[in-house]
Structure formats: C-alpha cells, structure tokens
Amino acid sequence: MKNQATVRSAVEGRTVNKHLELGLDTFGDVTVDADGRPLSYAQVLRNIVDEAVLADQVGVDFIGVGEHHRDDFAVTSPEVVLAAIAGRTERIRLGSAVTVLSSDDPVRVFERFATVDGISGGRAEVILGRGSFTESFPLFGYDLGDYEELFEEKLDLFSDLLSEDAVTWQGRLRAPLKDQQVFPKTESGSLKTWVGVGGSPASVLRAVNYRLPMMLAIIGGDPLRFRQFVDLYRRALAETEGPDLPVGVHSPGHVAATDEEALEQLWPHFRANRDRIGAERGWGPVTRDAYEREARLGSLYVGSPETVARKIAATASALELDRFDLKYSNGPMPHEQLMTSVELYGTEVIPRVRELLAEETPVEGLVAV
Secondary structure, three states: OOOHHHHHHHHHOOOOOOOOEEEEEEOOEOOEOOOOOEOOHHHHHHHHHHHHHHHHHOOOOEEEEOOOOOOOEOOOOHHHHHHHHHOOOOOOEEEEOOEEHHHOOHHHHHHHHHHHHHHHOOOEEEEEEOOOOOOHHHHOOOOHHHHHHHHHHHHHHHHHHOOOOOEEEOOOOOOOEEEEOOOOOOOOOOOEEEEEEOOOHHHHHHHHHOOOOEEEEOOOOOHHHHHHHHHHHHHHHHHOOOOOOOEEEEEEEEEOOOHHHHHHHHHHHHHHHHHHHHHHHOOOOOOHHHHHHHHHHOOOEEEOHHHHHHHHHHHHHHHOOOEEEEEOOOOOOOHHHHHHHHHHHHHHHHHHHHHHHHOOOOOOOOOOO
16 A cells, blocks of 8 residues: 555656547537527437537547437437447547436446447547436436446446456346457547546546446536535555556536626526426526526636636636536527537637637636636
C-alpha cells in the first residue's frame, strides 16, 4: 500500500489536462419546428445524425447519445444511432450518454458497442449508468426493488467482459457464464468504458473498484462542490496503486452569438423541459431568476462562445478534468438552433478553451453571465 505522503501527492500534484477532450451530448429530445409543432421521431433521429456530422466537421472530440424510453425522447437504442453516425464521420469518438446497464444485458451491451467500434474504426466508447428515469425497468421486466443490485451485478459482469477473454461469472439476477467467449472482439483489444456518477461517495468508489474512468453528471448547482468526489476518486485510485484514470464532466448548455441571444433562445425550452420533469418529481415551476442564477453561478453553460469557453475552462481547471461534455440538446429547442450551437462550440468555444488552459494564470469564469 502506498504511504499517505505518496497518496496526497497523487491528488495534490495533478494539474488540469491542457489537452482536455471536449465533447457534446444529446438525449435525443423531441424538438419542434418553426411553428412550435413537435417533429416526428424519425425526423429527430435523422437530425441527430446531421448534428453529429457537423460536430465531426468542426473539430468536436466526442459525441454522446443518451438512452430513454419515454415519449419526450426519440432515442431508445444509442448504438444504432451511433452506427449511423459512424458511417458519415471520420474522426469524432462515439459513445452513449448513458447506457442504462441496469435494465439491459451486459453481454448484449458489449456486443453492440464492439460492433460500433468495428464499424467506426475503433472510435466507440460506452458510459455505463443507472439512468435518472426508471421507465426501462418495468418495460423490460425488471423489479425496481432490485435497482441497486441490478447495477452492481451487471457492472461486475461487464468489467469481466472487458478482458475480451473467456468469462466465467455468476450472480443472483442473471444466468451464469462458464468459459464463455463474447464476440465480436475489438481490433485494439480494449473498449473504452466509463462509469457515470451522479454524486455519491459509493458511486465514486465503485468506479475505482473496477478501475474505470469516472464521468460526473453535474446538471445543477456550483460545479466546485464536486471537487470532493474528484479528490476521493484520485485518492482511492492512488491507494490501490492503479494507474491514473480520466475524469470527465457532463453538463447542460447552449451557445449563441451573444449572451443575450443564448439566454433568450434557451429559456422557453429549459423551462418546458424542467417543468415537465419537475411535475413528475414534485418540484415547483422554475423561475426566470433561478434560470439566470444557474447560468451565472451554477452548471448551466449558456452564452456567447467567449462566456461558455471561460466557464468550461474554469470548471476544467478547478476539477482537473480530462474531458468536458456539453449536453447541447435542450428539451424541444429547434434543430436549427442546435446546429448553430454545435458549430459555435466546435469553431469558437473549443479553440478558446484550449487557449485559456494553455495560459499560466488561473482561469476565471465560473460567473458566466
């Protein structure tokens, strides 16, 4: 075991990754046309592919596609969408945001992502999580009473599958495997896999236990409060004498030409999305003051390219991140506005973030608007 001085050095001595990966995530929200009418699911799916193609063209490092099983989202199978994107892109990495492993089968998840990896020339990633919605559990015949155990068991099996060797495994909620090979194998022998973490010490330590990179979902409030989880992750990794592993953050936002335009474009869609989910979860209606406060002080990255870049750089610096993914889909926000946001993110935000992180002085910008 490493001594305390070595562990402390591993945590305190790390600095922000100046080669920070900058990605985009979409949940595939059902968007509206110019007259405010919802688009068909089919059109939303085609639009997501077009958004990803644009992201590839403007230099975005990663595109993540979420999984939901409800009427306000079009994507139930991220891997199928990612395969379509793979056929029209050259360099962008392709992943989920997230794969709801608890209500899926680990073998099938591995097979599907290994397939995307082969089609894309080794660009696939998977981010595993439990998901913030529970519709998939009854849909696929799972008992919500097994919520915690399902994820624990399935993550345990998936981690074994990552060896790409024959697997022998046994649990309580799934049939056992004995000397079982799973196909296809990846060309590199490694499928990049993250664990999505919402902000509990137990979830952080689970990622450490399986020696998997950690993706923090920070969807509200001061991002700096998550520093404790980053430090816990780094410290626990150091105590295991394992290698340093990437830490990423997923947060929502929107980019437009000016701060005022971005705030005005996002507000009605942010409100519609927040109030729809809030009605299900017992939250009160969101106010404009709360929205603008979140933009200024919290984890909503909305504004001009300069404003968004400064806020991302400040968060990346404070949390010593290896990746930042902006969730650019925002409820029913129209496809045309999403395309502009993607273009500005790639052409202006990403280069500016890298300029800021290359500077020797501390990055300011957590007060965004």
